[in-house]
Amino acid sequence: GRLRLIAAASLEEEAEAVAAAVRRWLGAGRKRIALVAADRVAARRARALLERDGVLVQDETGWKLSTTRAAALVDAWLEVVTADAYHRDLLDLVKSPFLFSDWPDGLRPAGLVQLEAGLARHNLAYGLSRYEAVLAREPDGGEAVDMLRRAVAARQRMPRGTATPAHWLEGLLQALHELGAMPGLERDEAGAPLLELLRTRLEELSAVPARLTFAEWREWLNRELECATFVDRGIESPLVMTHLAATRLRRFDAAVLIGADRDNLAPAMPRALFGNLAVRSDLGLSLPTEAVARLRNDLAGLIASCGEVTVTWQIAHGDEANLICPELGMLAVFHDHAWGDDLVSSAGPAPGPAAGPGSGEGTAMPRPAAPQCVPLRLPVSAYASLLACPYQFFVRRMLGLGETEEVREALEKRDYGEYVHRILQRFHAGRTQLSGESDEKLVDALETISREVFAPAIEENFAEHAWLSRWLKRVPGYIAWQKAREAGGWRYAGSEQPRERTLVLADGDALVLHGRLDRLDRRADASEAVLDYKTQDAQGLRRRLAEPTEDVQLACYALLQGERVSEAAYVALDGEKPDELALQDVQEMARVQGERLVAIVHALRQGAGLPAHGIDAVCDWCEVRGVCRRDYQAEAVLP
Ligand code: SF4
Missing domain, CATH: 1.10.486 (PCRA; domain 4)
Structure with missing residues (x-):
């Protein structure tokens, strides 16, 4: 028939139905086709689908400038x-x-x-x-x-x-x-x-x-x-996007009326000013009945002057039913009574995405191998990344894709950590031993340095005072802890110490592991301690050390520093007093990590795959998540 009413279940279905009708008409050789946009959103979506197929639309309605x-x-x-x-x-x-x-x-x-x-x-x-x-x-x-x-x-x-x-x-x-x-x-x-x-x-x-x-x-x-509107006159196409009133007295081979529901095609009603109908009539202003008649005339004119007309609308908006405009609804009823066909058909389902969360399908877990790209110089953090998720290591270290740095408008936890490291480095650079000095004097000195380090951030944003106050509360506890360490025989021996160690792979090639020690202490007997400051609570660190072979950082720092290390510990600085959490069997753990690293790098150079198998705790903070498409992997392959 010349008229079809297509009920769509969604915006995408409607746009797809419009695009399908246009493709069919173009295929049949129609030369002048109108897209009558009662719903601009659906019309734009249909236009995008058509443009994706290389079908350009001449837009008469224009865009807002x-x-x-x-x-x-x-x-x-x-x-x-x-x-x-x-x-x-x-x-x-x-x-x-x-x-x-x-x-x-x-x-x-x-x-x-x-x-x-x-x-x-x-x-x-x-x-x-x-x-x-x-x-x-x-x-x-x-x-x-x-x-x-x-x-x-x-x-x-x-x-x-x-x-x-x-x-x-x-x-x-x-x-x-x-x-x-x-x-x-x-x-x-x-x-x-x-x-x-x-x-x-x-x-x-x-x-x-x-x-x-x-x-x-x-x-x-x-x-x-x-x-102001702007009309792109650079496009010439048999396909014209226009509005209903602009179709008057024009002929098209075919037309599709998009979004023909009762809201989009509601007759234009007079404004509140001069809302009284008698007054409007006396003044010769337009009346609602005229608006209804105009709409009917426009619809009738469109149907009469076009070879074929398709009308689309969405049958629901959210949970609410969305009815076709009354004029077209009436036409459907009359047609049904007269010829037993209400002209209405359903739009076919829109093609869905290939795979996605909840789609029931999924992509396979990536497991690339790139033996020629395996780096032979690795920081400790890269080794930790390799163990946490090989694919993360692949993207970060082998492909060299990293997150772009961004301006941080407020201090974050990691900035706070950096500030505390800087403060302690400056403090100890001027005082390798605290014993013998009064607590008041030491607290005062550490507070002064703390204020100086935080000053630029506070000048930028007064709210950063909160971070400074948080740290100042820890200062007396830190002094007491440091004095206790000195009483135990330990002396501060340096901070931010760069170290590297060469390991030999099975084929004789050298692998260099490197890192920076937060702090090194030494005793009179030359035994050493590597310490790592953490501005987090002790509980999480304790869990991290519960399985000693799983903690990479301290063991690797001990490996980098050498055989004299008898102690490796995290120093949790978030409590009232610093809390030391030591790694057991330091030298044994250092040996285990060194051998494991050598074995893994050798396997990668032999072509072993790098699967994306991070656990939730790692994935939650992983910037590579969009690349490994973890959210699109089939349930079966997720760890
Ligand atoms: S999101 Fe998870 S699985 Fe994907 S790369 Fe990151 S850590 Fe690995």
């Missing part, structure tokens, strides 16, 4: 101005392809990488001039600094405080020019109308004396961009 890349650039720049160049806003801005179009190819991406890495390295969250000052000291940040200089210059073009709308617009245009965005915007389908809009408003408002704050002006500008 505010949704274009060009408007996103303006928005990103104004965000930079608003929030003193908050680092995320700045990176969003610099990622815009319109920027720095006067630079040779490759310079902008290089600058972006330098900028992103530089901000993360120095933990810079705000301030254009500050970014510039810090990165200018870097030896290889040339492009990033040039970018920042241009951003600073662009910022200077914008007024400060209040200004007339014309001044704000002028400042914005000059800033875009300074950022090298003009050529790209002029060439862009949406950029050109955006610039035209800005210039037109600048001209229109040049005589307006009212002064606006930045926030007021921006609100006005946002409204302008919301109201």
